Structures are given as C-alpha cells and as structure tokens.
Amino acid sequence: MLNSALCQRLGIEFPLFAFSHCRDVVVAVSKAGGMGVLGAVGMSPDRLREELDWIEAHVAGKPYGLDLIVPNKFEGKAEAFDSDKLLAALPAEHKAYADAILKRHGVDPTALEENRKLSTNWSQNLREEGAASGLEVAFQYPIKLIANALGLPPPIMLEQGKKHGVAVAALVGAKEHALAQVAAGVDFIIAAGGEAGGHCGDVSTMVLIPEVCAALRAINSDVPVLAAGGIVTGAQMAAAMAMGAAGAWCGSVWLTTPEAETNPIVKQKMLAATSRDTVRSRSRTGKPSRQLRSPWTDAWESEDAPKPLPMPLQSFVSEPALRYVDKLSQSGHEGARELATYWVGQGVGLMNEPISAGAVVQAFKEDFIVATERLAKFVEA
Amino acid sequence: MLNSALCQRLGIEFPLFAFSHCRDVVVAVSKAGGMGVLGAVGMSPDRLREELDWIEAHVAGKPYGLDLIVPNKFEGKAEAFDSDKLLAALPAEHKAYADAILKRHGVDPTALEENRKLSTNWSQNLREEGAASGLEVAFQYPIKLIANALGLPPPIMLEQGKKHGVAVAALVGAKEHALAQVAAGVDFIIAAGGEAGGHCGDVSTMVLIPEVCAALRAINSDVPVLAAGGIVTGAQMAAAMAMGAAGAWCGSVWLTTPEAETNPIVKQKMLAATSRDTVRSRSRTGKPSRQLRSPWTDAWESEDAPKPLPMPLQSFVSEPALRYVDKLSQSGHEGARELATYWVGQGVGLMNEPISAGAVVQAFKEDFIVATERLAKFVEA
Structure with missing residues (x-):
C-alpha cells in the first residue's frame, strides 16, 4: 500500500481509478488493489441494479465506485422529455x-x-430526474465513490453522498471549474487534460494538474486531485503525483484489455x-x-x-x-x-499489448516504483 | 549538481535549458546553473556575432547554446530568394x-x-544558404549546443557540430520525427508537446515524453530526450524526468522575467x-x-x-x-x-510573478527537490 491519505480514506492499496463501462474491468481493478468505477451513464435503474449485484457478488468486498453524467446545460432540460x-x-x-x-x-x-x-x-439519464432514479439505486449499494462527469453534481448527489458516507467526485478540465466544484462541496476533483478520451477541455494534463493543485492550495483546500488525461502507465501516474496529484483516473487503458467489451x-x-x-x-x-x-x-x-x-x-x-x-x-x-471508432485518449499511442486489467494494475505499480527511483537518483548525495 | 550524465557531458549543474531571444536571459540562466540557448532565427551574421560577443563577455565561462530554424519544406527554397x-x-x-x-x-x-x-x-535565414552564414559565425564561438527547431538539421549543421564537438539537438513533436532525427545523427532530442508556445505538434507532453523515450529504448538508442511543452516549474520538470526525460527545455517561462525584451x-x-x-x-x-x-x-x-x-x-x-x-x-x-500578442505555451497559466531569470532557475531547483521528495514519500517503507 502506498503511503497515501487517499488510499487510507478509501481503503485501497494503490490510488489508480479505473473508469469503465465493463463490470469485469471494475472488479478486476478493485481486486488488484486499485478502484474500479463503473460508468453507468445510459443504464436504466434495472440494468444498474443488475450490474451492481454482479459486482457485489464478485468484488470480494473490495471498494468500488460509480460514474454518472448530469450536465448543467442540457437542451430541453426544462421541458418534459419528448x-x-x-x-x-x-x-x-x-x-x-x-x-x-x-x-x-x-x-x-x-x-x-x-x-x-x-x-x-441514454440521454434520458442526462437529466436530473433521470439521474435521480439511478442515484436511488446506487446508494442502496456499498459504493465508496460516486463521480459526475460533466458540470456541477446535482444537489441530490451531494446530499445523498453525505448521508451515506460516499465520496462525491467531479470531473473538470479547467482551474475555474475545479474552484466552483470545491465551493459546491465535492470531496474529490478529477482534473482531466485535453489529451483525455471522451469529453475533455483543451488544457493539457502537464499544465492542468499543477494549476489546479496551486489554485486549491491558494484557498487552503485539501480536496484531493486525481489526474486524468493521457495516463496509461505507472510512470505517468508518478509524474502526475510528483506535481501534486493524489492519484490517477484512467479510462482509455482498460479498453484494450480482454475484460473490456x-x-x-x-x-x-x-x-x-x-x-x-x-x-x-x-x-x-x-x-x-x-x-x-x-x-x-x-x-x-x-x-x-x-x-x-x-x-x-x-x-x-x-x-x-x-x-x-x-x-x-x-x-x-x-x-x-x-x-469504426470509439472514445480514447492520446495515451492510446502507449497501449500496444492486450494485457488483462489486473496485469495493467500490476504494470502500473511496477512502473510507478521505477519512475520514483529514477527521479530519486537525480538528487542522491 | 544533479546526478545526471547530461549535466556531466555539458558541464552544467541543473538540466534546465532556457530558449530565449534575449542574451540577458541566456547569460542569467547559464550563470545560475542551467543552460541558456540563444534563439537566433532572423539575426544577420553581424548581429549574431554581436550577440555572441556580448554573451562571451558576460557568461563567466559557463556553457551556453544556440537555436536556429531551418525547415525542410520551404516555399521557394529551390529558386533564388526574391x-x-x-x-x-x-x-x-x-x-x-x-x-x-x-x-x-x-x-x-x-x-x-x-x-x-x-x-x-527574417525568412532569409530559414533557407539552408542563409543558415549557413549563421552557422559559420556560430562555430567560431565555444557554444556547447546547437539546436534546430523545425525538421531535420541541414547536413552542414551535423558535420560542423561533429567537427567542433558541439552537441546538435532537434525539436520534434511526434515519435516518428524523433526516430528520424536519431537516424539522421542528432545528439539530443527536444520533444515538445502541443501545449508548447511557438511551433508545436498536437500530442501532449504527458504522452509524448514516455512515447518518445519508449521508441528510443526500443531501438537501443541512448540519445537523451529533453522535455518541452507547458513546463514552467521544477515540479513539472521532475514529472517529465520521472517519465524518462533527461532535462527540460523551456521558452515561455522567461518571457515575463525583467531580463526579457x-x-x-x-x-x-x-x-x-x-x-x-x-x-x-x-x-x-x-x-x-x-x-x-x-x-x-x-x-x-x-x-x-x-x-x-x-x-x-x-x-x-x-x-x-x-x-x-x-x-x-x-x-x-x-x-x-x-x-497585442506573442507566442507562449499553456504554462502561461502558472506564470504569475515577474521574477528574474536567475530566480526562476532557483525556484525550479527548489520545486524539483520538493516534487522528488513528495513522490518518494508515497513509497517509503
């Protein structure tokens, strides 16, 4: 286990978060010491229940999380969905x-x-009302983290998170958004650089991580920042943590594992x-x-x-x-x-072998150590 | 001095390279333990001689370098310049x-x-012939590094570099270009992410550095890789070096120093x-x-x-x-x-105080140590 307040808080060994739509990936990563986070956008409440039941049955009591999307700006949000x-x-x-x-x-x-x-x-779930039924299901399970991928989390997510002791995380692509999220009361920031797969801003991970960390330090916030965007190796994770991140949030790297659909x-x-x-x-x-x-x-x-x-x-x-x-x-x-195409980040250039999700976590751990030692050697007396 | 083969080879204390059009920045950085590199594109041979004389007179024997641009594809390159x-x-x-x-x-x-x-x-100098007169001046001075910012260096630069024992570096924005540069015989690769100021590719620093380092390892090349793009702090420099870079090449961070014009x-x-x-x-x-x-x-x-x-x-x-x-x-x-505008990278978001070039180098050194210790603490027993 890393010496990390975040790992202690979540009961995980290694602060690597796996965003995936595939429950097999979620379970494999949680069992390997990281934290699997099920991407549940587009799932009906029944389907979500089915997935979470399966995860519960296979995850051997290890912590896992859930990711939803509830954007603030939504065409037709005010009117009845038709x-x-x-x-x-x-x-x-x-x-x-x-x-x-x-x-x-x-x-x-x-x-x-x-x-x-x-x-x-799927867009039904993008509305607060649609998301509410998903949230109702989610909080019936012992999830440890719930993330919102676009905009400020709806109040119900923050309230329920507090009530059930589930950490609420939010994805941001800019310093200003991180500050707004912290003001709204989220427990974690996931700062995603423009090289990330899926929805992303245009500030790079190398700039965004220190910029967000500095902005939070300036307001005396101790909200942990997870780094996302282009990260598919333990060396990159170490790099992000050298700049102040508390862990890494990865989506693309799981797409080429045999577990992924x-x-x-x-x-x-x-x-x-x-x-x-x-x-x-x-x-x-x-x-x-x-x-x-x-x-x-x-x-x-x-x-x-x-x-x-x-x-x-x-x-x-x-x-x-x-x-x-x-x-x-x-x-x-x-x-x-x-x-044929799918969402993926620039890190795809470093994804060259179809290894299992558990093996990916193991490779991350090894690369993390190698990178840490590489850096330490530069300053050894 | 860092434990770094690159530092030993170039006789510098800290592998921070300062690309600047301002001779005062070049001298300040070299005297502070990094290496100033004069951006000389657009300078006539007479002007270049004047600048290098001034640097020689002020740099107290510390190593410095020179940067030129000679693109391969140039409109009208074949015909007489008119x-x-x-x-x-x-x-x-x-x-x-x-x-x-x-x-x-x-x-x-x-x-x-x-x-x-x-x-x-200024575009006169973009042609091999124009660059040749600049190179002729350059090699009359004890420069330690000469860099080409666009495309493969002209043969004359590689030949003269070899003859005078001056390391030849080339800027690249993609793995394939790095491999081509190494095949052409350059001594250093400067891998610049898309967040860099000035000419840049679109692969981010966080992805490009490990990708280029892995590509060079795969061909058993030990050509050092300098990381560029968005880097304006020692923590980011440490991050890049944790991923395999041998140092950092920075341009933007000097623009807000009092020395810069x-x-x-x-x-x-x-x-x-x-x-x-x-x-x-x-x-x-x-x-x-x-x-x-x-x-x-x-x-x-x-x-x-x-x-x-x-x-x-x-x-x-x-x-x-x-x-x-x-x-x-x-x-x-x-x-x-x-x-009014000028070239600058995304790191501009972290450039908030007009401190001197020497103070920037000092801040880099301190941040580098802090980042290294931050990372090491995660794995301490």
Whole structure:
C-alpha cells in the first residue's frame, strides 16, 4: 500500500481509478488493489441494479465506485422529455451528411431512422430526474465513490453522498471549474487534460494538474486531485503525483484489455494506433470529446461538414450510425471496419499489448516504483 | 549538481535549458546553473556575432547554446530568394483581412505595406544558404549546443557540430520525427508537446515524453530526450524526468522575467493569463504555433477568416501588422493594446510573478527537490 491519505480514506492499496463501462474491468481493478468505477451513464435503474449485484457478488468486498453524467446545460432540460419532438428537430442536413458518409463506405443507412429513437434513451439519464432514479439505486449499494462527469453534481448527489458516507467526485478540465466544484462541496476533483478520451477541455494534463493543485492550495483546500488525461502507465501516474496529484483516473487503458467489451475491430485499431491517431471533436455528442480518428471523424472535421448540433442532439445523428457501424464491422464489412471508432485518449499511442486489467494494475505499480527511483537518483548525495 | 550524465557531458549543474531571444536571459540562466540557448532565427551574421560577443563577455565561462530554424519544406527554397516576388504573390484577400482587423481596433494600416518588405528578411535565414552564414559565425564561438527547431538539421549543421564537438539537438513533436532525427545523427532530442508556445505538434507532453523515450529504448538508442511543452516549474520538470526525460527545455517561462525584451503590455497580459488564454493557430507563420489569444488571433480563428497561407507567406501578412501593433501598444494606443500578442505555451497559466531569470532557475531547483521528495514519500517503507 502506498503511503497515501487517499488510499487510507478509501481503503485501497494503490490510488489508480479505473473508469469503465465493463463490470469485469471494475472488479478486476478493485481486486488488484486499485478502484474500479463503473460508468453507468445510459443504464436504466434495472440494468444498474443488475450490474451492481454482479459486482457485489464478485468484488470480494473490495471498494468500488460509480460514474454518472448530469450536465448543467442540457437542451430541453426544462421541458418534459419528448423523444419524438427532439428527433423531429434534427436538421435534415445532418442526417443526410451522416447517411452520405455511410453510403460512401458501402453501408446502407435505411435501418437508421428506426434505431434513432432507441438512441434517445441514454440521454434520458442526462437529466436530473433521470439521474435521480439511478442515484436511488446506487446508494442502496456499498459504493465508496460516486463521480459526475460533466458540470456541477446535482444537489441530490451531494446530499445523498453525505448521508451515506460516499465520496462525491467531479470531473473538470479547467482551474475555474475545479474552484466552483470545491465551493459546491465535492470531496474529490478529477482534473482531466485535453489529451483525455471522451469529453475533455483543451488544457493539457502537464499544465492542468499543477494549476489546479496551486489554485486549491491558494484557498487552503485539501480536496484531493486525481489526474486524468493521457495516463496509461505507472510512470505517468508518478509524474502526475510528483506535481501534486493524489492519484490517477484512467479510462482509455482498460479498453484494450480482454475484460473490456470494446468492439474487437476497434480494439485492434487502438493497439496499432499512435498518439496522433485521435481527434478532439464535437461531432459525436455536440461537446468536444476525444476519439479514435477514422474516416467518420475525418468527414465531420472536413470543411464541408455541417456544424455539430448542441448536446444531446448531435448524438441522435452519430450514435445510431456508429452503433450500426460497430455491429456491421464485426461481421466482416470492410467499409464499416474503416469507419469504426470509439472514445480514447492520446495515451492510446502507449497501449500496444492486450494485457488483462489486473496485469495493467500490476504494470502500473511496477512502473510507478521505477519512475520514483529514477527521479530519486537525480538528487542522491 | 544533479546526478545526471547530461549535466556531466555539458558541464552544467541543473538540466534546465532556457530558449530565449534575449542574451540577458541566456547569460542569467547559464550563470545560475542551467543552460541558456540563444534563439537566433532572423539575426544577420553581424548581429549574431554581436550577440555572441556580448554573451562571451558576460557568461563567466559557463556553457551556453544556440537555436536556429531551418525547415525542410520551404516555399521557394529551390529558386533564388526574391522578396519582391514573394510579396507580389500575397493574396489581396489576406492583406485586406489583416487591415480590417487593425481598422476595427483604430489602427491605421497604411504604413504596413512599406514594412512588409523588411519582414521578409527574417525568412532569409530559414533557407539552408542563409543558415549557413549563421552557422559559420556560430562555430567560431565555444557554444556547447546547437539546436534546430523545425525538421531535420541541414547536413552542414551535423558535420560542423561533429567537427567542433558541439552537441546538435532537434525539436520534434511526434515519435516518428524523433526516430528520424536519431537516424539522421542528432545528439539530443527536444520533444515538445502541443501545449508548447511557438511551433508545436498536437500530442501532449504527458504522452509524448514516455512515447518518445519508449521508441528510443526500443531501438537501443541512448540519445537523451529533453522535455518541452507547458513546463514552467521544477515540479513539472521532475514529472517529465520521472517519465524518462533527461532535462527540460523551456521558452515561455522567461518571457515575463525583467531580463526579457517582451513588450511590457504583453508581459502584463501573460502574468494575468490562465492556461486557457492561448490558441494553437496557423495564422501567424502558416504552420501551427501556440500564442496568447487576443482579438487578432480570434479574428483569424473565426469562420470568415481566409485560410492561412503556407510558411513563410503567412508571416508577411501577420508580422508587419503585429510588429506595428507591438510598437503602438507601448505608446498607449488602446486598440493596439487589445490586439497585442506573442507566442507562449499553456504554462502561461502558472506564470504569475515577474521574477528574474536567475530566480526562476532557483525556484525550479527548489520545486524539483520538493516534487522528488513528495513522490518518494508515497513509497517509503
């Protein structure tokens, strides 16, 4: 176990946090001494219960956490949620542009219109009300951490966290947001650099971590900062902790493990990718998110592309198409294989072997020690 | 002195490299135990001789270096250099767009056309022939390092470096470029993340450093890697060295020192800026370079802006305008004050006090020790 107040507080051995949508990854990391955090956005309360039951049955009493998304700015948040109305508002230009990309790669877009409605379900959870039913389930389980990935956590999350003794964490991409989160009462800051996979700001991890740590020191806050963005090795984790972070929050590195349910086609692409094969784009959700480059993302980055719609509307354009592409790519369709993509950070350039999640944690621990010794040697008398 | 092969090789105490166009910064850093590196691009051979004479007279025998730019791809490289011809090729649209930005801020662009010709002088040095006369001067001085900031160094630089026992370094922003540089025979790699000021790639320092170090290990190369991009504190330098870097190469952090000849208006802006106040844009030179955001850069990033011209043509649009703005801003012109900008990295968010270059080196040393101890404490038995 590291000498770390954070490890003691959470009852973990090594302050490596694994954000994953796959319960197998969550369990493997928690059992290996880190902390698995289940990404539960888009899950119905029933599905969430099922996942948490499974985790409880397999995690051998080790601590784990949960991650939800409740953005502050949400199109249609105030009005009653109406899938048909949202779908009717989708500009024909965007749907036609997406269809044209698919056609150019031999994918027939006819089936998409039907699937589009299904894709609105996940955004149900993006609303405070939708999230509330998820939270109700969550706090029936002995989770140790609950994180909110976009904006300030809803008051109910903070209240329930306090009541149940569950640490509430929030993801931020800028110093100002970290200060706002601490003022709102979160227990942990996850500071994510612009090299992170998924939604991200544009300040790099190397700058953001010391900047956030300095800002918190300046207000005498002792809220721990977890470093995220590009971190896929123990040496990078050590680097972040040398700059003041209390641990590392990683998402991308688990995507190529055998435990992850990543599309095998995309997994192969990730193992082969360099750090320059990702793009930060608004084309998937409407907010900037980093993803593996493919002809799909290239087309949306081109000058002819329509401007991405605000969140969550852009998702109703991209998700049905990319889910269909995912399915087709696995049945051997060449055009779909080319288009397939998923969220991943620049650290993908360092992810070159499909080792298990437990082995990833072990490699982190070893690299962490090597990096610490490397640095110490520079100043030995 | 750190226990570092690099320090022994160069005869320095602390592997902090200061890239600066100001000879006072170069001397202050070398005398404080780091290594000052004079950015000499755009200097005539006579001017370079003058600067190096001054450094020799003040540096008290401490080691220092020199930085030039000789890009491989250069518009008009093959043909005879003809300022008039290049200027005649500038599209009216770009000049008109620049003029309109100035006018909107109350700056009269009439004087610019005359100044534009002067601005072509610096690009003279971007050609191998122009650089050769600079190199001839350089090797008459006891420099310890010579760096090339864009592309592979010209053969003459590598030959002369070998002959005179001067280490040749090259700036890269991607793993593939590092491998090409090592194959070409450089002695040092400077790996610069996308958060760096000036010309930069888009892979972050946190990812690029371990990626380049791993790539060099894989070919059994022991060429040292200096980390650049966003580094303005000793803790960040320690972080980079925990990941395998042999030292840090910094440019931005010197810009707000009293020794630097930075426009005082821009200096004030930098001290007040956060890490989100920079932009990576092709609008200054034609290649992506990171600079302080201002209404000038915002205008070039807007959707109405003409696409930046290839290097060096875009410079003939931007440099005369921005130099004029620089001058005007210092005489109290409000519009010019708003427009004023300069190259700087995201680390600007951590540059909040105008301390001297020597004090910066001292602060780096102290922060480096603190960071090393912070990290070591995590693993103490």
